[in-house]
Amino acid sequence: MSKTEFPPSIRSRPVYADLEPRPGRSHVAVADGEGAEAIVEMLDKAADRPAMLAALHILYAPGPNGTDQWDSLQALGAAQCFRAPTIPTLLPRLGRVVADAHMGTQFYLAGTEGLIGQAERDIMATGFPHAAIQKEHRGSTVRRMQCVHCKGITENVATDPFKCSHCGLWLFVRDHYSRRLAAFQGVNIDAEDKGEIPEPVVRFT
Amino acid sequence: MSGGAKLPVRVAEVVQVNDLIKRFRFVTRDGSPMPAFSGGSHTVVEMDDHGTRRLNPYSIMSDPADSSGYEISVRRDDVGRGGSLYLHNHVTPGMEMVISHPVNLFPLDTRAKKYLMFAGGIGITPFLSQIAQLSHHGGRFELHYSARSRALGAYMDRLTAAHPDRVHCYFDEEDQRIDLPRILANQPIGTHLYVCGPKGMINWVLDTARAAGWPEPALHHEEFLAPPVGDAFTVQLAATGKTITVAPAQSLLEAIEAAGVDAPYLCRGGACGQCETRVIACDGTIQHNDHWLTDEDRAEGQKIMPCVSRFAGKHLSIDR
Numbered sequence: 202m203s204k205t206e207f208p209p210s211i212r213s214r215p216v217y218a219d220l221e222p223r224p225g226r227s228h229v230a231v232a233d234g235e236g237a238e239a240i241v242e243m244l245d246k247a248a249d250r251p252a253m254l255a256a257l258h259i260l261y262a263p264g265p266n267g268t269d270q271w272d273s274l275q276a277l278g279a280a281q282c283f284r285a286p287t288i289p290t291l292l293p294r295l296g297r298v299v300a301d302a303h304m305g306t307q308f309y310l311a312g313t314e315g316l317i318g319q320a321e322r323d324i325m326a327t328g329f330p331h332a333a334i335q336k337e338h339r340g341s342t343v344r345r346m347q348c349v350h351c352k353g354i355t356e357n358v359a360t361d362p363f364k365c366s367h368c369g370l371w372l373f374v375r376d377h378y379s380r381r382l383a384a385f386q387g388v389n390i391d392a393e394d395k396g397e398i399p400e401p402v403v404r405f406t
Numbered sequence: 407m408s409g410g411a412k413l414p415v416r417v418a419e420v421v422q423v424n425d426l427i428k429r430f431r432f433v434t435r436d437g438s439p440m441p442a443f444s445g446g447s448h449t450v451v452e453m454d455d456h457g458t459r460r461l462n463p464y465s466i467m468s469d470p471a472d473s474s475g476y477e478i479s480v481r482r483d484d485v486g487r488g489g490s491l492y493l494h495n496h497v498t499p500g501m502e503m504v505i506s507h508p509v510n511l512f513p514l515d516t517r518a519k520k521y522l523m524f525a526g527g528i529g530i531t532p533f534l535s536q537i538a539q540l541s542h543h544g545g546r547f548e549l550h551y552s553a554r555s556r557a558l559g560a561y562m563d564r565l566t567a568a569h570p571d572r573v574h575c576y577f578d579e580e581d582q583r584i585d586l587p588r589i590l591a592n593q594p595i596g597t598h599l600y601v602c603g604p605k606g607m608i609n610w611v612l613d614t615a616r617a618a619g620w621p622e623p624a625l626h627h628e629e630f631l632a633p634p635v636g637d638a639f640t641v642q643l644a645a646t647g648k649t650i651t652v653a654p655a656q657s658l659l660e661a662i663e664a665a666g667v668d669a670p671y672l673c674r675g676g677a678c679g680q681c682e683t684r685v686i687a688c689d690g691t692i693q694h695n696d697h698w699l700t701d702e703d704r705a706e707g708q709k710i711m712p713c714v715s716r717f718a719g720k721h722l723s724i725d726r
Contacts, residue, residue, distance in 0.1 A: 223619065224617065224618075224619050225618075225619030226591065226618065226619055299595055300595075302594075302595040303591065303592065303593055303594060303595060304590065304593040304594070304595060304596075304597050304599075304618075304619075304620055304624070305590065305591065305593075305618045305619040305620060306595060306619070307619055324595075325517075327519055327594075327595045327596035328515075328517045328518040328519040328520075328595075328596025328597070328598065329595050329596050329621075329624070330621055330623030330624050332621075332623050333621030333622070333623055333624070
């Protein structure tokens, strides 16, 4: 799947750019699903590909749509290449990698917004500037949503509105994004007129 | 009134720190607490140097938790425009002076996991207040401080006594050099770098860090420029209809003020951007000396920073 074009929205809505190789003493790439393609293409642009691969640690999980491009990453020959079955099982490994990392490390995130957001959240929690973390969206556009009422997170939301997986309220999908929570905000859609819930429409695939 | 609210103060103490540096302590005239400030802040000291009005920025070096006074350290510059000489030669305890409220253009990014600090000479002053602030909260830091000689390493004794494992001193006279690549390579993720000192040192530290992959938002520096001396030039102030001549040892901002025109300013050292002024007509070359305007701004020639920049040519008209 090619790169994603998001329609213009409010400033809160994250935007993404192509990954570019940057000079650094080590490189950490985190991807899910089709994000593997962005890592492969970024390496094609490296001025010194063998040097970059020798200092590259890749962490990968299949996408929420089932896309699994592990083979293409494993074939690159990076210093370390780790496959997790899911994003929640990838994140503890990332936490360990980040805890041991030094300044001069470059971070590259690619894939779905759930993966990019949670990896960014964990990296910036160390004090590393979020603006210096590269992010490229690929693949599924399903969203990680926080219910602003019960604070529960619902992963892989495809429809708008959707039902909160925790408190059961019907929520309107906003473009309002929290970098700290790594989630878009969902707001009760029938707060004023109880029961007037529009038919859910598939907006994210 | 430009430059923000003023603080009427009294000089409480003047201490000769070494051959070149004197420390001044300011307190309020009525004994009330000084306004709060954060580590890295500076204040602009107003001086009436025998008829010449001087306003120079100095980093506040005292502990931000001490609201009873502000301390600055001033290095005597015998060939400068005279602000440091005035402070050294004429300011004595008990004198009443006026300083600005504190402004911080060099604040600690509190999201950082650790602060890596590089100081050159008198560039140590903002770090003294930052380290005091960090010490209250157990913040991690590592200071590399280089001075010309042991005799001129102001406050090194105080720093190394309080933080023996965190402060590293270097002396030019003993051919000691900061091993920058090795230091940069050993910093945990989330470290922010701060550098204050001579221009050459700042550029060396920042360029080396960038080449090692340090991201721009983690790099912080501060350098106050003294307005450079140059040839006299004439400027038309379009908004007030005045035409002024800037003397060789005067800054454009000082000349504007001397003409009775109130112009905005904060740092008076080319760093803060407050005095940015629109250029209406320019037949000649603007000598941009500030750290504020981008290369694109300079290429467009639509803006000038009167606190440090000058002009050479036939005609300059600015919106003031």
